[in-house]
Amino acid sequence: xxxxxxxxxxxxxxxxxxxxxxxxxxxxxxxxxxxxxxxxxxxxxxxxxxxxxxxxxxxxxxxxxxxxxxxxxxxxxxxxxxxxxxxxxxxxxxxxxxxxxxxxxxxxxxxxxxxxxxxxxxxxxxxxxxxxxxxxxxxxxxxxxxxxxxxxxxxxxxxxxxxxxxxxxxxxxxxxxxxxxxxxxxxx
Amino acid sequence: xxxxxxxxxxxxxxxxxxxxxxxxxxxxxxxxxxxxxxxxxxxxxxxxxxxxxxxxxxxxxxxxxxxxxxxxxxxxxxxxxxxxxxxxxxxxxxxxxxxxxxxxxxxxxxxxxxxxxxxxxxxxxxxxxxxxxxxxxxxxxxxxxxxxxxxxxxxxxxxxxxxxxxxxxxxxxxxx
Numbered sequence: 001x002x003x004x005x006x007x008x009x010x011x012x013x014x015x016x017x018x019x020x021x022x023x024x025x026x027x028x029x030x031x032x033x034x035x036x037x038x039x040x041x042x043x044x045x046x047x048x049x050x051x052x053x054x055x056x057x058x059x060x061x062x063x064x065x066x067x068x069x070x071x072x073x074x075x076x077x078x079x080x081x082x083x084x085x086x087x088x089x090x091x092x093x094x095x096x097x098x099x100x101x102x103x104x105x106x107x108x109x110x111x112x113x114x115x116x117x118x119x120x121x122x123x124x125x126x127x128x129x130x131x132x133x134x135x136x137x138x139x140x141x142x143x144x145x146x147x148x149x150x151x152x153x154x155x156x157x158x159x160x161x162x163x164x165x166x167x168x169x170x171x172x173x174x175x176x177x178x179x180x181x182x183x184x185x186x187x188x
Numbered sequence: 189x190x191x192x193x194x195x196x197x198x199x200x201x202x203x204x205x206x207x208x209x210x211x212x213x214x215x216x217x218x219x220x221x222x223x224x225x226x227x228x229x230x231x232x233x234x235x236x237x238x239x240x241x242x243x244x245x246x247x248x249x250x251x252x253x254x255x256x257x258x259x260x261x262x263x264x265x266x267x268x269x270x271x272x273x274x275x276x277x278x279x280x281x282x283x284x285x286x287x288x289x290x291x292x293x294x295x296x297x298x299x300x301x302x303x304x305x306x307x308x309x310x311x312x313x314x315x316x317x318x319x320x321x322x323x324x325x326x327x328x329x330x331x332x333x334x335x336x337x338x339x340x341x342x343x344x345x346x347x348x349x350x351x352x353x354x355x356x357x358x359x360x361x362x363x364x
Contacts, residue, residue: 028246061287066207067276070247075277076284098246102254105240122236124357127328128350129239130319131335137315138340141308150305157309161216162316168206168217180302
C-alpha cells in the first residue's frame with residue numbers, strides 16, 4: 001500500500017477548518033461497512049493532506065489508543081492542522097450523517113418493531129450483523145493461530161467477558177498487563 | 189431523567205477509555221450495562237440496535253447514539269455521543285504530543301504486541317455475546333453462519349452480506 005506512486009502521495013497544503021469538516025463529512029456519508037480504506041484514499045490520495053507514511057504512522061497511534069481508530073484519526077488530523085477547532089470540525093463532520101441515519105433507522109424500528117414482517121427482517125439483519133462480527137473476530141485472531149501465549153490470552157478474554165460476563169474494567173486491568181509481561185519475557 | 193442521563197454519561201465515558209482495539213471490544217460491556225444492569229432494553233433489542241448501526245454508513249460505533257436515543261431521546265444522543273467520543277479524543281490529543289518522543293522506544297512495540305491478543309479476545313467475546321442474543325432460531329443461526337463463512341472466505345462487501353441477511357430474514361423461514 002505504501003509503495004503508491006509518488007504522485008499519489010505528494011502533499012499539497014494544510015486543509016482549513018471547512019475542508020476538514022467537508023472531507024470527514026463525505027467520509028461519514030460514504031463509508032459503509034468500514035471507513036478505513038476510504039479514509040486513506042481521502043487523506044492521502046485524493047486530498048493530499050498526509051503522505052502514505054504519515055498516514056500509517058498516525059493510524060498506528062490511533063489503533064493503539066482507546067476509541068475507534070477512524071474517530072481518533074479525525075481528531076488527530078484536525079488537531080495536527082488546525083488545533084482544537086480543527087479537531088472538533090473533523091469529528092463532527094465524521095459522525096454527523098451516520099448519527100442522523102441511525103436515529104432515523106431507530107425511529108422506524110421503534111414504530112414497527114411489533115409488526116411480524118419487520119420483526120423477521122430485523123431478525124435476519126441482526127443475525128447477519130452477528131455473522132460479520134464472527135468474521136471480524138476470526139480475521140483478528142487468525143495471525144495468532146500458532147502463538148500459544150497469544151491464544152491463552154484470547155481464551156482468558158473470551159472466558160471472562162462472554163462466559164462469566166465479568167465487568168470490562170477489572171478484566172482489562174488484569175489481562176493487558178499480563179499479556180504485555182508475557183510478551184516482554186518472550187522478547188528477552 | 190437527569191439521573192438516567194448522568195448514568196448514561198458515566199457508562200459511556202468509562203467505555204470510551206476502555207475501548208482499546210476499537211469499538212467492537214466494548215460491545216459485551218455495553219450490553220451488560222444497558223441490558224443486565226439497567227434493564228433499559230432486552231438482549232434482543234440491543235442486538236437489533238447493533239445491527240441497525242452496522243447497516244448505517246460511517247464508523248462502526250454508531251450503536252452509541254442509537255442506545256442514547258432508545259433510552260432518553262435526543263438528550264440521550266447528545267450525552268452518549270459526548271461521553272463516548274469526548275474522553276478518547278482528549279487522550280488522542282495528548283498522545284499525539286507524546287507520540288513523536290516515544291516513537292522508537294522498544295517498550296512501545298512490546299506494549300503494542302501485548303495488546304493484540306487482548307483485542308482479539310475481546311472481539312471474539314463480542315462475537316459470542318452478540319451471536320448468542322441474535323440467533324434464537326434455526327433460521328437466524330443459518331444466516332449468521334452463512335454470513336460468517338461468506339465474509340471470512342470471500343471479499344463480499346459487508347453491506348451486501350447484511351442486505352442478504354435482511355432479505356432472508358424477511359421471508360420468515362426458520363423464525364418463530
